[in-house]
Amino acid sequence: MKPYSLLIFDWDGTLMDSAAHITQCMRNAIAVVGAERRSDTEIRHIIGLGLDEAIQHLYPEQPLSQIRDIADEYRQEFLVRTKHGSELFSGARETLHTLAAQGYTLAVATGKSRRGLDKVLDETGLRELFPITRCADETRSKPHPQMLEEILTDCDTAKHDALMIGDSIYDLQMAQAIGMASLAVSYGVHDLNQLRQHHPLGHVDDVTHIPGWLATQTTKQG
Template sequence: MKPYSILIFDWDGTLMDSAAHITHCMRNAIALTGAEPRTDEEIRHVIGLGLEEAIQYLYPGKASSRIREIADEYRQEFLVRSKHGSELFGGARETLHALAQQDYLLAIATGKSRRGLDKVLEETGLATLFPITRCADETCSKPHPQMLEEILTDYDATPHDALMIGDSEYDLLMARNIGMDSLAVSYGVHGLERLLQHEPRGHVDNVARIPGWLAEQKVKK
């Protein structure tokens, strides 16, 4: 018996080591629009939110037209102009295949756009492992639970059946907002102390430790 039947993964910072690439693309987008610079730390803070929500956080009070301008430049940077992508975290591919072989149902809930997620799923060859995915431009941005609600509907499941796995406070808050357990990964964009404030069921410091952590969990009654 497994403690959950469905594992819902965040993408950036959880499966893919993409924080540096995202930060680079956002810095370039900001510079191209002439907006006031933001530090790498400020940009990392908003990774995990939907694109326009992240930019609004960086530029509170900025006109929506300027927010869209920065967002459009970021999309061009990330999807078209940038020639340097990101790599999966070491052990991520093997971990996902192992979990699938253990008959876990897998899904993704990400702040990426649909176009961005489809691009990296194709590049990594992992699309077949994730029959159900939700992106920030299809639903409300994290920490609103709409992504999780829709994934559960597609799997005909309840929050009790699933575990949200992520590296940001937005992932953990999203899970809390729907009454779902979460597992924090401490190797991504937000530090462990910050993640623990949102009461995950547990935490791991390496993606390869996820199967072992799951094996230690008791089935909920």
């Protein structure tokens, strides 16, 4: 017996090693608009939120017009100007295929835009593995649980049969808000001490460890 039927993955920092790319694109967008600089640490902390929400966290006192200007420039940086983006974490592709072969349904809940997620799904050739995906520009941004609620509805799955897997506090807060179990990954944008504050069932230090962790949950439940 599998411990869950549905595994919901965050994308950036969980499956794709994209923090450096996102940070650089945001730095460039900020420079083009002429806004006050933000440190790489500050930018990394907001990875996982929807784009508008992320920029509002960086510039809480700025008018909406400047937030939109930075967001527009970021989209240009990420989708148009940058020809070479990010790579999947080593072993991520094989891990996803293993989980699919084991009978898990796989889904994505991401702070990326629909256009951004479609781009990386096509570039990586992983689209067929994820029948259901949700993005921040088509529902509410993390940590609000709406995207999880919609995924559960689309998959006709109860929350106790699903597991949220992510590298940010926003992923775990989203799961907490709906009462869904979560698994933290320690190799992404937020450190393990931050993640543990939101009570994941456990953590893995490498994406390839996820099937093994799931096997331990099967043993415990058995």
